[in-house]
Amino acid sequence: DGGITQSPKYLFRKEGQNVTLSCEQNLNHDAMYWYRQDPGQGLRLIYYSQIVNDFQKGDIAEGYSVSREKKESFPLTVTSAQKNPTAFYLCASSMKASSNSPLHFGNGTRLTVT
Amino acid sequence: GEDVEQSLFLSVREGDSSVINCTYTDSSSTYLYWYKQEPGAGLQLLTYIFSNMDMKQDQRLTVLLNKKDKHLSLRIADTQTGDSAIYFCAEIPAGGYNKLIFGAGTRLAVHP
Numbered sequence: 001d002g003g004i005t006q007s008p009k010y011l012f013r014k015e016g017q018n019v020t021l022s023c024e025q026n027l028n029h030d031a032m033y034w035y036r037q038d039p040g041q042g043l044r045l046i047y048y049s050q051i052v053n054d055f056q057k058g059d060i061a062e063g064y065s066v067s068r069e070k071k072e073s074f075p076l077t078v079t080s081a082q083k084n085p086t087a088f089y090l091c092a093s094s095m096k097a098s099s100n101s102p103l104h105f106g107n108g109t110r111l112t113v114t
Numbered sequence: 115g116e117d118v119e120q121s122l123f124l125s126v127r128e129g130d131s132s133v134i135n136c137t138y139t140d141s142s143s144t145y146l147y148w149y150k151q152e153p154g155a156g157l158q159l160l161t162y163i164f165s166n167m168d169m170k171q172d173q174r175l176t177v178l179l180n181k182k183d184k185h186l187s188l189r190i191a192d193t194q195t196g197d198s199a200i201y202f203c204a205e206i207p208a209g210g211y212n213k214l215i216f217g218a219g220t221r222l223a224v225h226p
Contacts, residue, residue, distance in 0.1 A: 004156075006156075040122070040218060041218050042118065042202065042204075042215075042216030042217050042218045042219060043157075043202070043214075043216040044216075045213055045214075048213065058213070090156055090157065092157075100144070100145060100164075102147065102159050102162060103147075103157075103159070103214060104159065105149075105156035105157040105158070105159075106156050107154075107155050107156040108154075108155065108156050110154075
């Protein structure tokens with residue numbers, strides 16, 4: 001089955017630690033995205049990548065970093081610089097980085113930092 | 115600026131129709147999307163409409179677009195308990211490189 005896999009589903013970390021969230025897709029999509037979801041709010045874009053070895057900051061990139069070394073993988077690192085890291089993180093991909101290419105989402109990782 | 119607004123809650127009786135409304139600000143938006151999110155899960159693409167269309171129907175789902183008023187609606191016919199979820203409206207502004215702008219989501223509760 002083709003799809004987007006995010007792991008783990010739940011993640012707990014102590015304040016001050018960096019943590020990396022995994023996102024893998026086997027859809028052969030060029031573009032990948034990371035969104036953050038907070039209760040009662042819409043999704044906000046953290047980073048996106050239109051092609052391998054290239055990525056751009058979204059609206060709330062501060063305190064996060066990404067890499068895109070392989071087409072199928074787009075890991076997100078939440079650094080200790082992120083002031084409010086506890087949230088639900090969603091990874092998505094689309095065939096192309098163009099407006100007529102719908103996003104497909106993974107099932108998310110819930111990160112709790114204490 | 116870019117903004118998408120939705121009402122936060124909607125409660126309907128099983129078997130009735132549900133209508134979820136959305137307003138957006140960018141008149142140059144090319145595509146508008148509806149996504150469904152069940153508890154603890156990711157977003158599932160329900161349907162989308164291109165900006166030169168007024169209506170799109172897909173089984174129980176009807177999307178209406180009023181470009182003049184920048185208003186988008188999703189009608190679910192014969193609403194079932196399995197339709198209980200959060201529904202997100204999203205737009206892609208022109209030149210947005212697939213950078214969707216999401217509304218805060220409408221929580222649909224279906225009761226017997």
